[in-house]
Amino acid sequence: MSSSIGRLAAVSCLAWAGLVVGCLQPLKLAHDDSAIVLAEQRLEAPNPAGPGSHSVRRLYYGHGTDRRRAEFRDSITITTGTVDGTKLISTSPENKRSRRDYWGFDFDSLPLNGRIWYPDGDGPFPLVLMVHGNHNMKDFSDPGYEYLGELLAGRGFIAVSVDENFLNGNLRGENDARGWMLLRHVEVWTAFNDSAGGPFHGKVDLENIGLIGHSRGGEAVAVAGLFNRLSHYPDDATLKFDFGFAIRALIAIAPIDGQYEPANRPTPLRDVNYLVIHGSHDGDVSAFSGLRQYQRITFGEGEGFKSAIWMYRANHGQWNTVWGSTDGGPRSPRFLDLRGLVSEADQRQFAKVYLTAFLEATLKHRTEYRPMFTDHRTVGGWLPKTMYVTRFQDASFRPLADFSEDVDVTTGTAPGVRLEGDSLSTWKEAVVPLRWRDADLGHNAVWLGWNNRIAGDDTTQTGRPAAYAVSLPDSIRRAWGVTGRSALILSLAPTEAVPSPRKAAEDSAKGKNAKASGDTSVARTSPPAKRKAEAKDTIPLDLTIEGTDAQGHTARLRLGRYGTIRRPIEVNIYRRKGRDAQRLGRQSELVLQTFVIPLSDFADADAGFDAGQLSSIRLLFDRTKAGTVVVTDIGLSDLDPSFLSPTRGSPQ
Amino acid sequence: MNRWLSLGIVLAILAAPGALEAQATGPVILRLTGSSRGPSLGNALVAIRGSDAVFSNPATISLNSGTALSVSLFGSASTLGTLATSTRIGRVGLAAGVQWLEFPFDHTVLEYTPGHLVSAQGTSATDLAAMGALSYPIKGFQTGVAVRYVEERVAEDYAGGVTFDAGVFRNLGNLDVGLAVQNLGQDLESGAGPESPLPTRVTLGATLPRVLVGTFFDLAATAAIGWERSWGATAGGGVELSYLPLEGYGFSLRAGIRRVSTKQDPHPWPLAVGATLGLDQFRIDYGFEPSVGGSTVHRLGLRIQ
Numbered sequence: 001m002s003s004s005i006g007r008l009a010a011v012s013c014l015a016w017a018g019l020v021v022g023c024l025q026p027l028k029l030a031h032d033d034s035a036i037v038l039a040e041q042r043l044e045a046p047n048p049a050g051p052g053s054h055s056v057r058r059l060y061y062g063h064g065t066d067r068r069r070a071e072f073r074d075s076i077t078i079t080t081g082t083v084d085g086t087k088l089i090s091t092s093p094e095n096k097r098s099r100r101d102y103w104g105f106d107f108d109s110l111p112l113n114g115r116i117w118y119p120d121g122d123g124p125f126p127l128v129l130m131v132h133g134n135h136n137m138k139d140f141s142d143p144g145y146e147y148l149g150e151l152l153a154g155r156g157f158i159a160v161s162v163d164e165n166f167l168n169g170n171l172r173g174e175n176d177a178r179g180w181m182l183l184r185h186v187e188v189w190t191a192f193n194d195s196a197g198g199p200f201h202g203k204v205d206l207e208n209i210g211l212i213g214h215s216r217g218g219e220a221v222a223v224a225g226l227f228n229r230l231s232h233y234p235d236d237a238t239l240k241f242d243f244g245f246a247i248r249a250l251i252a253i254a255p256i257d258g259q260y261e262p263a264n265r266p267t268p269l270r271d272v273n274y275l276v277i278h279g280s281h282d283g284d285v286s287a288f289s290g291l292r293q294y295q296r297i298t299f300g301e302g303e304g305f306k307s308a309i310w311m312y313r314a315n316h317g318q319w320n321t322v323w324g325s326t327d328g329g330p331r332s333p334r335f336l337d338l339r340g341l342v343s344e345a346d347q348r349q350f351a352k353v354y355l356t357a358f359l360e361a362t363l364k365h366r367t368e369y370r371p372m373f374t375d376h377r378t379v380g381g382w383l384p385k386t387m388y389v390t391r392f393q394d395a396s397f398r399p400l401a402d403f404s405e406d407v408d409v410t411t412g413t414a415p416g417v418r419l420e421g422d423s424l425s426t427w428k429e430a431v432v433p434l435r436w437r438d439a440d441l442g443h444n445a446v447w448l449g450w451n452n453r454i455a456g457d458d459t460t461q462t463g464r465p466a467a468y469a470v471s472l473p474d475s476i477r478r479a480w481g482v483t484g485r486s487a488l489i490l491s492l493a494p495t496e497a498v499p500s501p502r503k504a505a506e507d508s509a510k511g512k513n514a515k516a517s518g519d520t521s522v523a524r525t526s527p528p529a530k531r532k533a534e535a536k537d538t539i540p541l542d543l544t545i546e547g548t549d550a551q552g553h554t555a556r557l558r559l560g561r562y563g564t565i566r567r568p569i570e571v572n573i574y575r576r577k578g579r580d581a582q583r584l585g586r587q588s589e590l591v592l593q594t595f596v597i598p599l600s601d602f603a604d605a606d607a608g609f610d611a612g613q614l615s616s617i618r619l620l621f622d623r624t625k626a627g628t629v630v631v632t633d634i635g636l637s638d639l640d641p642s643f644l645s646p647t648r649g650s651p652q
Numbered sequence: 653m654n655r656w657l658s659l660g661i662v663l664a665i666l667a668a669p670g671a672l673e674a675q676a677t678g679p680v681i682l683r684l685t686g687s688s689r690g691p692s693l694g695n696a697l698v699a700i701r702g703s704d705a706v707f708s709n710p711a712t713i714s715l716n717s718g719t720a721l722s723v724s725l726f727g728s729a730s731t732l733g734t735l736a737t738s739t740r741i742g743r744v745g746l747a748a749g750v751q752w753l754e755f756p757f758d759h760t761v762l763e764y765t766p767g768h769l770v771s772a773q774g775t776s777a778t779d780l781a782a783m784g785a786l787s788y789p790i791k792g793f794q795t796g797v798a799v800r801y802v803e804e805r806v807a808e809d810y811a812g813g814v815t816f817d818a819g820v821f822r823n824l825g826n827l828d829v830g831l832a833v834q835n836l837g838q839d840l841e842s843g844a845g846p847e848s849p850l851p852t853r854v855t856l857g858a859t860l861p862r863v864l865v866g867t868f869f870d871l872a873a874t875a876a877i878g879w880e881r882s883w884g885a886t887a888g889g890g891v892e893l894s895y896l897p898l899e900g901y902g903f904s905l906r907a908g909i910r911r912v913s914t915k916q917d918p919h920p921w922p923l924a925v926g927a928t929l930g931l932d933q934f935r936i937d938y939g940f941e942p943s944v945g946g947s948t949v950h951r952l953g954l955r956i957q
Contacts, residue, residue: 019931023897094792333867335899576899 025577027339030312030569034385037564041381042646045368048360049352049382052155054119059199061188062163063111067104069140072113072163077199078192082109083184087239088177095170102138103166110181112188113163115142117149123203125158126210126363127189129182132161133215133256135323137168144320148212151352157359158204160185164217175216175260176235179223182211183243190245208363210249212355214319215285218255218276222267222293225250234262249362251355252276253319257289266442269297271395273362274306275373277354279314279347280571280589283327283336287435288589291391295443299395305643307358307373308391310591311350312569313340318347337575346384353382367642374596375563378645387569389493389591394643397489398480399635400470400617403429403444413635416473423466425449425499426628432592435571437585445592445632447495450621455501463502465622467546470634474550477614482636484600484611487644490634491592492559494541494567497628541565541627544620547602550613555606558623562595592632598644599636678848679804680764681753681779682815682835686734688722688937688953692926694888694908696876698857699821699830703955704736706747709832709855710785710796711819713738714745718933722953727770727943730755734953738785745787745796753779757806763882767918770947777806785817794821802840813840815850828859835881853880862894870894883913894928902930906939918944926951933957 062072064079082105089107091099100106119125130148132141142161152159162185167174186209193204213221228247233239250272258266274297276290288310297306317323318341325341326332341347357369371378376388401412401419409429410419421427426449432441450466453459480486542560559565568588574580581587599611619631685695686707693700697708703718717739724732731754738747756774757764780803787796796819803812819832835850857876865871875889890908897903906926912919924941939951 015929019901019903019929022931023901025898330864330867331870331896334896574899579899 025337025575027337028570028572029340030387030571032312032385032387033564033566034387037377037387038380038383038385040377042378043368043371044646047353047382048155048356048369049151049349051151052119052153054121054154054156056150056153057118057120059116059118060114061116061192062113065104066111066113068102068138069113069163069165071115072111080112080188082111083181084108085110085177085180087233087236088180089167089171089174091171099166099169105166110166111163112181112185113142114160114185115149115163116158116160117146117153118158118200118203119153119156121156121203123158124193124205125156125203126205126208126359127186128152128157128159128210128212128359128363129185130159130161130212131164131178131182131214131217131220132320133213133217133220134168135215136329137165139322140165141168141320141322144322145212145214147321147348148351148355151356152359155356155360157210157363158200160189173260175219175256176223176227176233176262178213178216178220179225179227179260180233182213182220182224183227183241183245186243186245186247205363207246209245209247210251210359210363211247212251212253213255214253215316216256216259218252218290219257219259219267219293221250221252222255222257222269223260223262225269225272226262226267247272249273249359250275251358252290252293253351254278254282254285254316255290255293256285257292266296267293269293271300271302271304272297273304273358275354275358276308277351278308278310279316279318280310280312280569281314281337281341281573282316283332283573284316286573286584287439288591289434289436289439291434291591292442294391295441299397302395304395305370305373306391306393308591309354309376310389310589311342311347312387312571313342314347314350314386315341318342318344319351321348335574335576335579337572340572342384342386346386349384353379367640370640370643371645374594374643375645377564387564387566389566389593390563391491391592392594392596392643393489393633394637394639396638397633397635398637399633400472400476401446401634403446403632409446412470412472414472414476416475418471419446420469420471421448421467422469423450423452423463423502424468425451425466425502426497427468432590432630432632433586435584435586435589443632445630447628447630448619448621449497449499449628451499451501451626452621453501453625454504456504462625463504465620467618467620468631469616469618471616472614477612480636481638482599482612482614484603485638485641486599486611486614487637487639488545488547488597488599488617488634489594489637489639490597490631491594492565492629492631493590493592494565495590495628495630496568498626499628501626539624541567541629542623543629544622545597546618546620547599547609547611547614548616548618549610550615551608551610553606553608553610555602555609556620557597557601557605559595559597559619562597563593565593590630592630594633596637596639596644598639678764678840678851679779679802679811680755680766680769681732681751681781681804682802682851683766684724684732684751684753686722686736686749686751687720688724688734688939688951689906689926689928690939691910691924691941691949691951692906692908692939693874693890693892694876694910694924695886696857696859696874696888696890696908696910698819698832698855698876698878699828699859700874701828701859701861703738703957704734704749704953706736706738706749706783706785706798707734707751709819709821709830710747710798710817711787711794711821711832712830713747713785713796714740714743714787714789714794715821716957718955718957720953720955722937722951724939724949724951726755726766726949727947729771729947730769743789745785745794747785747787747798749781749783749785751779751781755779765918765920767920767944770943770945770949771918775807777804779804783817792822795819796821804840811840813838826860826863828861829857830859831856849881851881851883853886854878855886865893868895868897870896880913885911886913887911892928900930900932902928902935904928904930920944
C-alpha cells in the first residue's frame with residue numbers, strides 16, 4: 001500500500017514538474033543589427049522629438065453634460081453640440097440600451113469632446129486631430145496621447161485628442177462613424193477659428209490639417225480622408241456630406257484595415273500624404289494591415305508622399321500611455337511575450353521622431369526631414385536602437401512593374417515594358433501575404449529565386465549570376481522625361497527560401513531563347529529538392545543593380561548601399577512555443593524595404609552611362625550565391641532631391 | 653413566457669414544503685452532484701459553466717461544449733461514475749449525461765442520504781440516471797430543460813421513472829446568475845421501499861466567473877441558496893484560486909462549504925476541498941471531502957473542452 005502511494009506521489013510530482021517546466025518559455029529575439037544600421041546620424045536637422053519653442057497651453061471642449069467624463073463636463077472652455085451618428089452605427093437593441101445606460105446618451109447625440117494642447121502665440125497653427133482606437137470603453141483612451149500633444153503644441157501645432165470612447169467596446173463595423181466623427185470635429189474647429197473673441201479666433205491654419213489615428217482610429221483617419229471628398233455617405237446616400245477640408249496628412253498607428261469598407265470596397269485614397277507605423281510584436285493587430293491602405297494611396301499630379309515604417313519589438317498599445325504594454329488586456333502576460341518589447345519610452349520616442357517629422361514635412365512643408373521617410377538609417381541617432389523597415393513612394397512615382405496589372409510575367413505595368421529572367425530557379429508573380437493566415441496586401445510582387453552553384457560534387461563551381469531585367473522602351477523614357485535627376489525606386493525583401501543548385505545546362509526561364517541563340521553559357525536549374533532541416537542562412541544578402549543606357553553602357557550599384565536588406569525576422573508575439581504559427585499562420589512578416597536609387601549614382605559609377613537614356617535595369621544576383629527575394633513597385637520617380645539621403649554609403 | 657412558467661413552477665414548489673417535509677425521498681442518486689468539482693464548490697453549481705452543467709442547470713449547457721467524466725469513491729463502500737457531454741448547434745445547446753451509482757442499500761434506513769454511502773453494510777444496489785437536455789436563448793436569458801430517466805435496483809427489486817429539470821441563466825456583466833428547478837415529476841417507488849416523492853429542489857445561485865487578483869492569478873466564487881424537499885433550505889458556496897502562468901496551463905485550488913440539513917442522518921461534513929490541473933482543453937479535477945465515521949470521499953474527474 002505504502003509503495004503504491006509512493007509511486008502515485010512520484011508520478012504526481014513528475015507530472016507537476018513537467019507542467020511547471022512547460023510553463024517556462026525562453027525569450028526568443030532575432031539578432032539585432034541596429035548597432036551597425038543605426039550607427040550614424042546622417043540628417044543634420046533639429047531632432048523632431050525635441051521640445052519646440054512655444055510654451056504649451058491646454059483646454060477642453062465638449063458638450064458639457066457628460067456623465068462619465070468630468071473633464072468634458074466640468075472643465076470645458078468651449079461648449080460644443082452633439083451629432084447624430086445613427087446612420088453610421090448599428091448594434092442590437094440590447095447593446096444599445098446597455099451602452100445608453102452607461103453613457104447617458106444614445107447614438108443620436110454623440111458629444112464632440114476634445115482635449116487640446118496648443119501653442120501660446122498668434123498663429124495660425126496647423127491643426128492635428130488624434131483619435132484612439134478600440135479599447136475598454138470604461139478605461140478612457142484619449143488622455144494617452146498627451147506626450148504627443150505636448151510635443152506638437154510646443155512645436156507650433158494645435159493638437160487635439162478626440163474623445164470617441166463611446167464608440168469603444170462591443171461595436172462592430174463602426175470605423176466609418178469614427179472617421180466621420182473626426183470630420184465633425186474639424187467642422188467645430190472651423191467655427192472656433194471664426195469665432196470672434198474665442199481662444200482660437202484666427203489662430204487655426206485650416207489649410208494644413210492632419211489626422212492621426214491609432215488602431216481602429218488608424219483606419220478611421222483613412223475613412224475621414226475619403227469622406228472628406230465625398231458628397232454622400234456611400235452606404236446611405238440620404239446622409240449628405242459637406243466637408244472638403246484641407247486635410248494634408250494622415251497618420252495611422254498600428255491600424256486595422258477593412259473593418260469598414262465603403263460600398264463593400266476597400267477604402268481608396270488619393271492625393272494625401274500618408275504615414276503608417278506598425279510594431280512587430282503587436283498583440284492586437286498582429287499583421288501590418290496598414291500596408292494595405294498604404295498600397296491603396298494613389299497620387300495624381302502634384303506633391304505628396306507616403307511612407308510605412310515597421311518597428312521591431314514594438315507592440316500595439318505602447319503608443320498610447322493608457323493602453324501600455326498589455327495588448328490583450330490585464331491578463332496579457334499569460335499569453336503575450338511582453339519581455340520582448342522595447343520600453344514604453346523607446347516606443348514613444350520613435351513615435352515622437354517620426355510623427356512629428358511627418359507633420360513638419362507635410363503641414364509646415366519643411367523639407368529637411370524628408371530623407372528619413374525614404375531610409376531610416378539617416379536618423380540613427382534619433383531612433384531607439386532596434387530594427388526598422390521603411391516603405392516609401394512619392395507622388396511622381398510611375399511604376400514600370402508593380403506586378404498587379406496582368407498575369408503575364410514578361411510584361412510590365414507601363415506599356416512596352418518587358419520583364420525577363422535569366423538563370424532563375426524561381427520566377428513567379430503572386431500577391432504579397434500578410435502575417436495573418438489567408439490575408440494579403442491586395443498587391444502583387446515577383447518572387448525571384450536563384451542558386452548560382454552548379455549541382456555536382458564540386459561545390460565551388462558556379463554558373464553565371466542569375467538576373468532579372470526590366471526593359472523600358474524609348475516611348476516611356478521620353479514620355480516620362482527620364483533624366484539624371486530621376487530615381488529608380490523598388491521595394492524588396494528576401495525570404496528564407498533557398499533553391500537547390502542549378503543543373504549545368506540551359507536556362508529554365510529563357511531556355512528556348514538560349515537554345516535558339518546557341519547560348520550554352522546559361523544554366524538550367526534542377527527541380528526544387530526536398531530540403532532537409534538545416535541551419536538558416538545568416539549571411540547578409542545583397543545584390544547588384546545594373547543600369548544600361550540606350551548606347552549599351554552599363555553601370556552597377558550595390559543595392560545594400562540604399563537600404564537594409566534583411567532576411568525575414570522571426571517574431572514571437574506569444575509566449576507559448578508554436579502559438580504564433582498556429583494563430584497567425586506565419587512566423588514572420590514579409591515587409592519589403594524600399595530602395596531609392598538616384599539615376600545620377602549610375603552615372604557616377606560609370607562616366608559613360610547616360611541616365612537620360614536608361615533602357616534597362618537588371619537585378620543581378622551576383623553577391624549572394626543563393627536566395628530568394630520578393631520585389632514589387634519597380635519604377636521611376638522625379639523625386640525631389642530633398643528626399644535623398646545626405647550620404648549613401650559606399651557604392652561597392 | 654418561459655420566465656413566467658419557470659416562476660410558476662418555483663412558486664408551486666415553494667408552496668409545497670409543509671406537506672412534504674417529513675417524507676423520505678429517493679432515489680439517492682438524485683441527491684448526488686454530477687460534477688467532481690461539486691462539493692469543493694459547496695454544491696453551488698447552478699450558475700457554473702462547464703461541460704458537466706447538465707447535472708446542475710440545463711440552461712448553461714450551451715456555454716461550454718465538451719465532455720466530462722468522473723469517478724467518486726465513497727470510502728470503500730460506494731462508487732459513483734458520471735459522464736456528460738454538451739455541444740451547441742447554432743443557438744441550440746444539446747447535452748446528455750449519465751450517472752451510475754453502486755452502493756450498499758440498508759433496508760433499515762428510512763431515508764437514504766449521501767452520508768449513508770460510505771457505510772459498507774447492506775444489500776448491493778445500483779442507481780442509474782440518464783438524461784438529455786436542450787437549451788435556447790430567449791430575450792437575453794439562456795433557458796433549458798432536461799428530461800431524466802432514473803431507476804434504482806436493489807437485489808431483485810426495481811423502480812424507475814422520469815423526472816424533469818428546468819433552468820434559466822443570465823450573464824450580468826461580471827456576474828453569472830442561474831436558477832434551476834430539478835427533479836420534477838411523479839413520485840417514484842424506491843427499489844426496496846415504499847413509494848416516495850422525488851427530492852425536488854429549487855436553487856438560485858450566482859457566480860463570479862473570474863476576477864483578476866494578480867498578473868497570473870484569477871479568483872472565482874460561487875454561491876447558491878435553495879430549497880430541497882424533505883431537507884428544507886439549502887445553501888452553499890465556494891471559491892477557486894487559479895494560477896495561470898502560461899496560456900493553456902492552469903493550476904487551481906478550491907474550497908467549498910455547504911449547509912447540511914439537520915434532517916440528514918448521518919451528517920456529512922459541510923467542508924470539501926479540490927484541485928484542478930489544466931492543460932489546453934483538458935482539465936483533471938480532484939475533490940476531497942471528509943465524511944462520517946472517519947471515512948473520506950475522493951472524486952476524480954476529467955473535463956475535455
